[in-house]
Amino acid sequence: SNVSFTNVTIPTGSGGSGGSSSSSSSSSAAAFNFQNDAPAIFKYPLDVAGVPDLGASQFVATTQGTENVVGGAATYSVKLDLPPAVRNLMPALALNYNSRAGNGLVGIGWSIGGxxxxxxxxxxxxxxxxxxxxxxxxxxxxxxxxxxxxxxxxxxxxxxxxxxxxxxxxxxxxxxxxxxxxxxxxxxxxxxxxxxxxxxxxxxxxxxxxxxxxxxxxxxxxxxxxxxxxxxxxxxxxxxxxxxxxxxxxxxxVNGEYYPTRINYAPDSAVVFSYKDRAGNTPWGYSGGNYYQRKKILEKITTYIGVMSPSFSDSGTPVKQYNVSYDISANTQREVVRTIEECGYESSSWKCAKPLTFTWQPGEFGFDDVPTELKYCTGEVIYGGSDPLDFDGDGYEDLIGTGTNAGPVAWGTASGCFTKVSWTRPLTWKKVDIIKTNTGNALLVSLGSGEYHLAWLTKAGIMTEQTIGSNSSCGPVPLMMPVDVNHDGLTDFHACQKLWIQQNTSPTTFIAQSSTFAYSYADTFEPSLDDFNGDGLPDLVKGKPDPGGLSIPRKGAIGFVYVPGTGFVDQAMPGFLANDNDVIAYGPYHNFPPIMWKTPLDVNGDGVRDYAVHRDGRWSVFVGQQGKDFNMTQPYDIGITPATPAPGEKNPANQYAFAYDYNKDGLTDLITIITAAGPTQCGMRVSLAGYTNNKLTFTELKNSDGTTKVFAPQVFGTSGCTVDSDPARARFLSGDVNNDGIPDLRFRYLGKMQHPDLLKSVVNGFGAKVELEYSTLTGADN
Structure with a gap:
């Protein structure tokens, strides 16, 4: 959601900034405005012939690069100068930066182009x-x-x-x-x-x-x-x-990694790529049940001529070399490029141009220390649980009440306040979810006893309601599980023993398919919905309960795969883990949505669903592999125990856990409860996910004195560290109420905005500086 801008500053003769800069939100290059007096670095005495006297040991050159803004992304490119080729047939190699790229062979944002x-x-x-x-x-x-x-x-x-x-x-x-x-x-x-x-x-x-x-x-x-x-x-x-x-x-x-090592071309030239082991966090994950990790990072690229044997490219004479050095981002532990240096070979040694030097945004993490009150544009404070969502598609988050004790509906505005809607939720509505239809977002409503409606709201608060159908076999408030099972962009849903498939019709209609998968109001076999076997379609897994409550999917669980035109049908799952005793003791609240009892997350950024659970009184993470046998790894103990239960609360597992990329490194971290100021007041703590030495790690965030960093204290009031029985109030990490692209705590602690590891500036060897700025699409710059 970020748009990039570039400013270019040229140093004056005094070594300071000339103050000339340009800003661009298009793909055109930034303009340069040179001062009349040259920078000091260019000033040399003249010899008797009027030629600048550079000195015997001076080598005046700088590594070249170009900046741009393409499709809202900041880009920077260092083109590689290769030896001549017959009929100019050689690759157009470059080191390319894109602010939207991930952690690749050249660190964050960078790649080998060509x-x-x-x-x-x-x-x-x-x-x-x-x-x-x-x-x-x-x-x-x-x-x-x-x-x-x-x-x-x-x-x-x-x-x-x-x-x-x-x-x-x-x-x-x-x-x-x-x-x-x-x-x-x-x-x-x-x-x-x-x-x-x-x-x-x-x-x-x-x-x-x-x-x-x-x-x-x-x-x-x-x-x-x-x-x-x-x-x-x-x-x-x-x-x-x-x-x-x-x-x-x-x-x-073994590790699923590959990278170029050499390029040979006529008449006798070569390009050789050299790598080294990563010093920072290693990208890793699973694809189709297969493990991979990216262990190497580019160190230098060298060109040669006079190569005698294509199999041994470095047998020729070196011509140029491009060296890349890195820093480790203090906040994300990932490699970021520090310098790129172009060198030329002369006689028996390298002479290097002045490097390009890169600086990076450090990023802002976590949430504001002081809560922010959400207000109507009239100045009135907003109370009640509502999901922030751009319901009307205008680019600003709205507030939509969906819980059992739902809060208000209000429309977001450019100024950050909310326009109050004169609308009262019908008392007959028992459960509400927000779904996508062919006419935009709508409310999916359960009236209890298996009757379902759709509802649309206008800016003026006028509601249009439409009946979908009914299922008499349901309990009083069946769990509706919205999902797009057929990838048509329209939300379907599962409830009780039926899968309701949305049709692209006007008015909107649903076709019910019977399913062998049943889920009632008080079912203790808590389901999980995701693509467990990697076939691109959602699967449903009914967890096998242990004596204390429910469990995550494991051996003995019941699986259901989606079959188009049929619904969910039984599927054996031999790959699930066999942990038959005390896997998760959930306590009595099992009849509410799964997000309250086990936390789905993605600890390695591979797009495969993982789970955080309580196991033997400690937090553990199961890593999904998305194989045909629904495999998951053995649990990783993340090294922390649940907070002390509140008075009268016997089970410490009855506490929130949330998946949240706290340090914005692309890996999902785990936010859990910690006792903040006595047994009745709780705050939040975070365990940062990482991967070093072939091992998943979680590091609890600490203060400078070594104590656990606690944020959003007393977020649960005086009721202690217990769960909230209202599903909508439980989802308090959903939404972005201030439209900055960062999820906020729904208890009005705003998430900090600045992303880490975005290229901030480039300075060449002569002091010319390119500065890159970033803005949200709803920011003042746009």
Whole structure:
């Protein structure tokens, strides 16, 4: 949601800032306005011939880079100067920064540009239509292919292809947005296509995964050599005259990691990439049940000429080298680029230009220390539990009451206050969820005893209500579980023994499908809803209860997979863990939504659902693997115990836990309760997720004196560390009431805005400074 701006400052002759700068929100480059007097660094005495006398040891040069703003993202690029090639056939290599990129081979935001890939990607409803609504397991022929992120479609048909046709031997593809390249699959290897050839409109032939010279360009999913190919990397480019260059990779089949190691091209030139082990947190996770981690980071790139053997590129004469140094972000423990330095080889040593030096936003973490009162635009304080959500689609968060004891409905405004709606929730409404329909957001309403309605609200508070249907087998207040089961962008829902599929009709209608999965008001088999087996469709898992209450999914649990046109059907789950005693003692409140009793989160940023639970009196995390057997790892003990129970509360597990990226590093941290000022007052503490030395770690945030950092004290009032029986009030980390893109505590402690590890400034060797600024889409700059 951030938009980027750039300012460029040129130093004056006195070494200070000339004050000239420009700001741009478009993709045009920033303008430079030079002062009449040159910077001191350029001032040298003249020799007798009138030529500047640089001195015997002076080497005056600076590493070059360019900044831009593209699609709202800040970008910076350092183009690599390569030795000449025959007919100029060589890769256009660069080190590229994008403020929206993740933690890659060159640290946060940076990547090696100029090398393409063909990789597996998921079928989407927009491209594949109803085929995307079927079960599409990862790393099978249900996948589709993407060239540098562009979906590939069969060139012979405008209709979506079947799996067999799409993956047929010799299939010919084109990019979905046609770039007029002919893309053809060849051969068979590792249970899929062996390689691809891409013929461009300029006459170049690009080969992906060919491995004609053992280039390791077929990248399997992590695991044994010979596994299903996941990525076909570019390994050769040839022009119409037979000139070519080749790319070789290192392939780690155990950790699922690969990276380029050298490029050879005519007449006798080479580019060599060198790496080192990461010193900061290691990106890791699971994909289709396969473990991966990214252990290496780029250290330098060296170019050569006169290479005698392509297999030993460094046997030639060095020409240029690009060195990259890093800092470890103090707040996220990730590598960020400190300098990029261009060097030239002369005789027997390197002479280096002055480097580009990068500084980074430190970020703001957590929440304000002082609570902020939410107010109507009339100045009246807002009370009651409401979910912040942009209900009317104007870009500003509204307040929508959905709980059993629901709070008000109010429309958000640009000024940050809320416009009060003159509307009273009907007393017949027992349970409310917010869903997406083909006419915008709507309220999904349970009237109890299995009757369901839809309701829409206007700005003036006028309500339109419509009956969906009923299910007489339900209890008094059945749990409605909203989910888009068929990827059409419209919210469906499950309740009791029926799955209600929303139709793209006017007026909005639902079709009920009977299901073998039943869930009633007081069911002790607490369900979990997610894509556990990695086929792209939601699954329902009924936890196996232990003597004290409920459990997370484990061996003995009952699973249900979604079958289009049928609903949820039984599925064996041999991969779940067997922890049969005292896994989670939830206590008596099991008839409310799962978010109150176990916490779904994503501790490693891999997009697979993990769970935080109480186990043997301590907080533990189970890491999901999204394999075909619904696998989860053994639990990680995060090293903290629940807070002391309030008087009269026997079970310390009856406390909140919330998933929240506290330090904004892309990994979900765990926020839990801690006794703040006596047994009746509680605050919040955070355990920061990380991954070092091949191990998931959680580090409790501390004050400078070593004590636990407690924030939002007394957030539960004087009722102690007990749970709230109102589901809407329990979800107090939902929403963004001040529209800054950062979730807030619903008890009006605003989340701090500034993101860490965004590039803040670039200074070249002559002191010219590029400053980058960021703003939300609803900020004053926009």
């Amino acid at each position: 090398l393409s890939t063909i990789s597996r990607c998921r079928a989407t409803y927009a491209t594949e239509g109803i085929q995307a609504q079927d079960s599409n397991p990862i790393n099978t022929n249900s996948d589709r292919l993407c060239l540098d992120g562009q979906k590939l479609v069969l060139s012979i048909s405008t209709a979506p292809a079947s799996d067999d046709s799409y993956w047929a031997s010799g299939a010919e593809y084109k990019t979905e947005v046609d770039n007029f390249s002919k893309i053809t699959a060849y051969g068979s290897a590792n249970g899929t296509h062996a390689y691809f050839k891409v013929v461009t409109k300029s006459g170049l032939t690009l080969t992906f995964g060919g491995e004609a010279e053992s280039q390791n360009s077929r990248i399997p999913v992590s695991g044994p050599v010979g596994g299903m190919t996941n990525v076909w990397a570019l390994d050769s480019v040839q022009d119409a005259y037979g000139n070519r260059y080749t790319v070789t990779y290192f392939r780690d089949t």
